[in-house]
Amino acid sequence: TAPDPITGKGYYIFPVLQYFDGVGKIIYPPEWAEQKLAPRGTEPEVLTPSGEALPEQEPVEATEVFKLGVLGPFSGPTARTGDEFKGAVQTAFEAIDYQIGPYKVELVWIDSQSDPAKASQAYEQAIVQEGVQAAILNWHSSVVVACMEIAAKHEVPHFFGFGATEVVNETYASDPEKYSYWMGKTWPSPEKLSIAYVQALEYYIQEGLWTPEAKTVIVWGEDTDWGRSFGGAIKRQFEDVGWEVLSEEYFPIDQTEYYGLLNRVNDLNPAVFAGTAAAPPAISSLVKQADEIGLESVLIADALGWVGEWYDLTGASSDYVLDQIPAWATDDAKKWAADFETRYGIKPSPSAAGQSFDMTNFFIKLANRTLEKHGTLSSETLYEVGQSELWAGQLVYEGGLIHKRYEYNAETIPDPVVGEGYFTFPVLQYFDGVGKIIYPSEWAEQEFEPKP
Template sequence: MGTKKILQVVACFMAMLFLAGGVASAADKVLPVGVLGPFTGPSAQNGKEFQASVEMAMEAIDYTVGDYTIEVVWVDSQSDPARAASAYAEAVEGKGIQAGVLNWHSSVAVSVMDVAAQYKVPHMFGFGASEVVNEKWQADPEKYSYWGGKGWPVPAKLEGNYIECINEVIANGTWTPKKKLAAIYGEDTDWGRSAGGAYKEALLASGWEIYSEEYFPITQTDFYPLLSKFKSAGVELLAGTSTAAPSLTAFVKQYAEVGNKGVLIASGLGWIGDWYKMTGPGSDYVLDSIPQLTTPEAKQWAKDVKAKYGFNPSPSSGGLSYDGIRMFIKILNRAYEVYGKLDKETIHNIMVDEVNTGKLTYSKADGAIIMNEYKYTPETMPDMVVGPEAYFFPILQYKAGKGHIIFPEDWKQKDFEMK
């Protein structure tokens, strides 16, 4: 073979290598994203709803933003702050996650936000609502800017609505308690105690006497002694919450079995879609506060989840996480549009410059199925803007497994009923 021919073959071979390398380079553009949730443990049902929401949102975009493939890395919090922090650090060091999204528990948020700050991994839409998260964030906004806008505001912005509702019911004569004696209960976590504090403040301001505050392990399911004590004391109003379905559904069911006749607030009962299978008629007349599936798009989403995964999704853990992951996708698209690449730095820049300032929001116009708008401002961070026009939970009363809005007045579907 002549020299000229050899050179032609070599040139052709080098060109093929260059083209192959270019294709490989394009194919190698992968963005690992950590999804933090309780995929095992006492709140695993909420984790199932997270997983369904993330998979459906990612499938809708074919796991692609720009020329990047999104690689989902499931980070199991196990409802435990220490284990969650360890799992998150492992996801950063072992899986190379460049960003994170979602989270269920407040105590987990308090722990993991330090890990996100340490590794400079931007994390968006964590549900941890406790004031402890806000206090920590606001003490050092620069450090904790990696823990982005929350998916749930501090309890005082929503939980106090229960007591306002009860006060209206008493004022209009629908319910006349023998004495204004209340008790507070909840899981012994940052969330449970924050919500309990919100109930206590609102109750005391309304002239109620607090019989006791009782906080229990998130795994507890036997409440007969506690509920019997409340009944014997003549407690008329029980206000409390838990993020663990086995715990809260057991509390509700046993409340009815013990024969309590007052009003029960069980905040979070509807945070899983199939709660009625666990409580049965024991949940009749119970009060809860959850968002609603009001639009055709939201109702179709619920049907799609049921068809694909076999369970009825909750507007709370399911619907809010679906909106949260889709807002996160909007942030990724914006980062790609502005910078032409996706990594920790570009995603963080968009969160700080556009999300935290209210320039980038996610609303019904973008495809939100639960809230009218998810908007953050420098004044509200790390919470979102809360109000009927933006982010708001109505108060429901359950009967035969169905919830009907009883508060606020202009949203009301039915009047409050006593047993």
């Protein structure tokens, strides 16, 4: 063999590995194999080193308790979304009997009440008095901005909050070490999604399928970090392609009367009336009242479909409205949604319940990886895996109900990766309670139809 060494079993040899979630598993030689070769898209079959399938293991006895906070609007103007959060989280943890390794997971429900001050007070109380060691989810952007300070102060990692405002990104960038405890946004900054509305309308103008009298727009929204982030983003994006923004209109999150505002808008007659409100009573009231006064503008009502009963709230007034939400695209997702409705008596939305279920399962995966790596679940060990693997793009979640792949990396943090195959929302137009994709054009189920 000179000058080479002797190779082979018992001498110099490298086993063949197949990688999953940053870990190499031996697939050859068979007597060493930890799992069988798994073609892309299939689940690997775990083996013992002798090459035989592992026998079923006795469940591990729960000897310790891990307290996990769940932050959401469980009362107040957006409580209906909180109901979806609660059902989704319960469903995910019931599937594992509320147990991760030797830890019994005790959920602590932290009610934001859709109010930043009340949310931060409840959040700190959950950490200090109830012993929460990590937390997941949340809905409002303004709540995130307040609670980031509390998570950093107590060094408690918070995973997958929904609050999307770019203020979260700016806060993180101001001190990445301090604010690294806010571990990844479920929802990317509004500008990464709002641009699709502008692109959709520009596409249909260029195709000759819509010819507005003038390229004018009025921007509206709830007076919160979320509403102003979305409004500011879509305002800039319209202006960048030559549209004139006639005004911006913001209102309290719990407002439900808009006749004065809508009559002023009608007098200006913009081609587009674009905005968002996360509270179902607010956005559904605006949509209904816009129809009542005969508003002819194209109405972009981002977030209308964020609760399952949106059509019950608006009826035919939602016809021709544009929105962005994902769909129950697979048979498994549709079954999950049907089972959810049967159990809880409410229609789950993909945006709230569906994504909450996925992100809860992502946390469960991360917790299992933490236990595998460190042998314990704690604020410190979860934070370490979040930093070293989640934010490095090594720990991802695939096979969820809503998006094909949830991923973060050094280029996107604290936002997720956005794009086809990752986090993405198509632009829909509603008719008879059904959203039809109109953009991107390659996904379109129908063409954009202006209101007659």
